Amino acid sequence: MSADILQFLKNKFMDELEEAEEEHPPPHDIPLHSYFLQIRELLETKSLTPSTGMKDCLYDLSIALTDCILFLEKRKMKINKDSSQGQEQEQEQGQGQEQGQGQGQRQGHYSLPELWFLCKTKRKLIHIKKKLACCYTPPSSTRADFPFCHHGYRVKNIEKLVLGTSELDGEGFSKEIGIVGIGGCGKTLVARMVFEDSRIVHVSKCSKIWINLQAIQKGEVDFKKILKAMLKQCDDFVDGSVEVEEEEVLEALCKALWSKSYLLVFDGIWDINLDWYFRLKERLQWCKQIKSE
Structure with a gap:
């Protein structure tokens, strides 16, 4: 079980870093x-060896x-706010060139609290890298064929529900x-093992969508960002530079999933505010009802 948890934490970091990039x-x-x-390079070239403190090390990572992502987003918000305030002062005082140069200098420098955060986090990452280097051994198997025997029975039960072969299977073609x-x-x-099982696609002929909520949203729920991430995995082009209304994205998603079977996974639901989920569920079921009429 400890090896399974370590592999899960490793994959979680790799996926979150890729989505953050x-x-x-x-x-x-x-x-x-x-x-x-x-x-990441160290994790890709080495295999896991369970040891004392390894789980905490991956958690800290x-x-x-x-x-760091929250730090970046807060800094961008602060720079945008300072820029807008600087522009207002330029219009009021007529000192555009001088203040614009000063504003550019402020954007290129970190405050003392920001420098302290970067320094502290840098030391933490160096420590984590040393810890991982000491606790890893050359790989004997790849990431894809890692033995997940401890979760095998859970995966089989969920697969039966997805494929409609379980004794608990109910009527209708939508399941949660x-x-x-x-x-x-x-x-x-467990969800990833079901998601990547080739039988899900071959038997049910369904499309697959995996949404990592923790990587997409840092803080409050952003329903439009979730919809765009889903639409992107439906092979529908989403131009992030073009600003569109939330309802337009939702409508495009409904059209993309029209008449299709799909396996949709939301990973990392920690917020008790699920209004966005029930709204999405209602619209997707509404699309299916129109199709059946």
């Missing part, structure tokens, strides 16, 4: 990005990545399956 491309790079890349448990117990691991 897509969400924050250069020049707005992730703070201390080079250190995260070094650790994911927390450090989340903190919840996987619950404490943090680190392997919920994402």
